[in-house]
Structures are given as structure tokens and as C-alpha cells.
Amino acid sequence: MNQQSPLAAGNRQSLQGFAPRHFNWEQRGAVGVITLNRPQRKNPLTFESYAELRDLFRTLCQVDAVRAVVIQGAGENFCSGGDVHEIIGPLTQMSMPDLLAFTRMTGDLVKAMRACPQPLIAAIDGVCAGAGAIMAMASDLRVGTSRSKTAFLFTRVGLAGCDMGACSILPRIIGQGRASDLLYSGRSLGGDEALNWGFLNRLVAPEVLLDTSVQWAQEIAAGPSFAHAMTKKMLHQEWALGVDEAIEAEAQAQAICMMTQDFHRAYQAFAAKQKPEFKGD
Template identity: 85%
Template sequence: MTPHLASGNSQSLAGYTPAHFGWQQQGAVGVITLNRPERKNPLTFESYAELRDLFRRLAYVSDVKAIVIQGAGGNFCSGGDVHEIIGPLTGMSMPDLLAFTRMTGDLVKAMRACPQPIISAIDGVCAGAGAIMAMASDLRVGTARSKTAFLFTRVGLAGCDMGACAMLPRIVGQGRASDLLYSGRSLGGEEALAWGFVNRLVEPEQLLNEAAAWAGEIAAGPNFGHAMTKRMLHQEWAMGVDEAIESEAQAQAICMMTQDFHRAYEAFVAKQKPVFRGD
């Protein structure tokens, strides 16, 4: 291993065991399971922080190429735990509240910054911070019975939480995002598919297999190219067209230096399917 990788820029998640959610590595696919099914998988202060730290670490992980997020027991995530988060927030000082809201935003930043494409497998309740995690993912697979709700106005807060006002309109459009963020209403699976919030709709019993298979296809692809695609999709939100075209020219030229690009050409000439290695 070259020195710049040995110094910590190429890590493995072998043996990783989180305390506040489930983790399983299936080949090059990492599966996160929010696993408090008796409460519909709410987040706590601790799980927020641990998820944030995992996604930050994934920027340096070389043996995981794609991520699936699911919830246990037929629901995705009911948001912040009412008793363990919402209640304590009502008694906090402004500095402590700001530290909390910045931490939750850091989870979204870490999800967007990690190079691995993220697929959320959405079933049942997907509310509040759960809806945000689904929104912050790159791709979403849902079920007809799923109910996604950005509930913040229902508890007297603004809809502008964890990047929702920036990201949701880019997924479903400004008018539809306004509907969801003002009302806090639930978006059913069929409507979510029609609106483009979810990319695919499957039966509940097929959900994890569909998401994992899709993640496996992505993981088998040109990982350096996928990471570059994710970075450019994020960065180009704040670019003009001319600036974006120049940035993409530079990004594509960099990708043309990879061995995966050469492998693809050689496989095409040989009439074979390329085997990508992410270098």
C-alpha cells in the first residue's frame, strides 16, 4: 500500500460494530438497519452522532462501495424520539439547541460527502428526521404502504430542517416540496413514485432484496466514477451552466486517467463485460 493510503486514507470496516443501529456488510455493500422496531425506529442523540461518524468515516473506507439504509419491523424511521429527544429539547439553552441542530445537519452533510451512493429502503413510517435521511440518500426504493412526512410544522417548528428547503425542491419540485413542508402531511408510496421522490416501488417482502441488489450493481461499477458523479451532482447545485460544464470537463478528464476507463475500453474491444476495480 502506498504511504498516503497507509496513513489512514484507506480504511476497512471489517469488525465494525455500532452501538445504536445494526450494521452488516454484504460483499461491497454496507447495510445500516435502524433497529428499534417497538418505537418505529426513532433516532436518539446517540444514534444521530454515531450515524454522522459512520458516514464521515466512509469517506476513507475502501471495502464498502455502496450503502443501504433500512428500518426494522416494517417501518423506516419515525424521526427523533419524542421522549429521548423532543422532551429534553424543550429544556435546553439556545447554545445547546444550536449544537443539536448543527449535529443533525452534520449527519446530512456526511451522507452527501461520503463517496458511496446511498439507497434508502423505505417501508411504513418515514417521518421527520427519517424522511430527511431518505431525502439525503442518492436513491430510494419504497413500498405502496410507505408514508413519508416532513413533520416539523406539526410540532410548531419550521419546515427548513436539516437541508429540507434546499434538497427536497430539487427532488420533487418547488411546489410539491412547499406542499409537504408547510402541511407536514404524509406522502404515500404511489404518490411518492409519481412525484419522483422514490425511484422504484416494490412489495414489502421484496424491499431489502431490491435495494441490496441495486446497491450490488452500483458497487460492481466504476467506483471512482460513481464517487465523482455523486460529488458533481452535489456541487453543481450552486454552479452556473458554464461553470458546471467546465467542472464536468475536469472531472471527466480525471476519470479518463483511471484504470477502470482502460478496462472498459479493453473489454469492449474484446466483446467482454468489464470488471471494475475502482482505481
């Protein structure tokens, strides 16, 4: 949608001046960088950071200036999951209605990540456990290091492995058998194994993890953002469709993309033997 459209009012937002309280946010051109910033505790989540992250991803649905997002942890770890003292302890004292409100809120974070149109890249180093592993799983792409350790450790604390969509999403990334291994055992998946299993898309040295992830995000951001958003939507939506329904849905999606100026720019650039400059409209 063009910024001059009368529909922009109320349907488009800016993150200029955005300063979250419970994590860091930086915008590098068209790439947003989220940093979970509690390195002394391996970047655990709190009730407040769950909610603030959820709200950011919901807002990103209306932000054209951000075309891709990188998620990382400060220090040498990604995220250790829910904070033991600030979340796990209080949960043991809550009533069932409050517990359900909490688990629905955490699930809403994953829903918001999957619904936001920007491709999400998780930059994973060190510990990536519990809800941290879920955030990595819910991202579209994952870059890790050989020292990264991803663990869906819910059964280790007496909970089911079916947390925040894990039993639905994880098998689609690595397969049913491998997902079962991780969700029943709660064991750590090392970087090399995670790459071999397809959980990680790329494996790099720790010192270049963020730069590699941001560069990849910048390459994506330079592409046709409307078409990328459509690709992400169809990848998610087609999980619940039969093949015939998926083919029809993709026919409609592709016809819509053929109406964009980016599609026409790509043709004109190809005809002129030039590289297209995509603008997202």
C-alpha cells in the same frame, strides 16, 4: 487509490469488526447495510444515534471496501424521526447554545451522507417521518412500498419545515411546488404518490424491499466506484454552480476519470467484446 500506496496509511480505513451501539451494520460483499433497530418504537433516532450515524458516514469517505450502502428500518417501518421522549422532551429544556449545537449536529449527519462517496439507497417501508424523511431525502436513491408514508412533519410540532437542508434538497428532487406542499402541511406522502412525484425511484412489495435494494446496490457496487463517487460529488457540487462553471467542472472531472484504470479496462473489454470488471482504481 491503490491499497499499496504509501498514502494509504492514515487515509484508508477498514470497517472489519465494526459494531455500532445504536444501529446495526452488516457488510454484504461491497455493500454495507445500515438497519435502524428500534422496531417497537418505529426506529426513532436519539442524540447518540445521530452522532454515530454521522461518524459512520464520515468514516466511509476512507473505506474502499464498501462501494454502496443501503439504509433500512427494522420491522415494518423506516424511521419515525427524533425520539419524542429521548430528544423532543429534553430539547424543550435546553438553552439556545445547546439547541444550536443539536441542530448543527443533525445537519452534520446530512452533510456526511452527501459527502461520503458511496451511493446511498434508502429502503423505505411504513413510517418515514421527520428526521427519517430527511435521511431518505439525503440518500441518493429511494426504494419504497405502497404502504410507505413519508412526512416532513416539522410544522406539526411548531417547527419550520427548513430542517436539515430540506428546503434546499427536497425541491431539487420533487420540485418547488410539491416540496412546499409537504413542508407547509407536514402531511404524509404515500408510496404511489411518492413514485409519481419522483421522490421514490422504485416501488416494490414489502417482502422484497430489502432484497431489491441490496441487489440494486450490488449492481452499483460492481461498477466503477471512483467514477460513481465523482458523479455523486458533481451532482451535489453543481447545485451552486452556473451552467458555464458546471460544464468546466464536469470537463475536469471527466478528464480525471479518464486517467483511471477502470476507464482503460472498459475500453479493452469493449474491444474484446467482453464485460468490464471494474476495480475502483
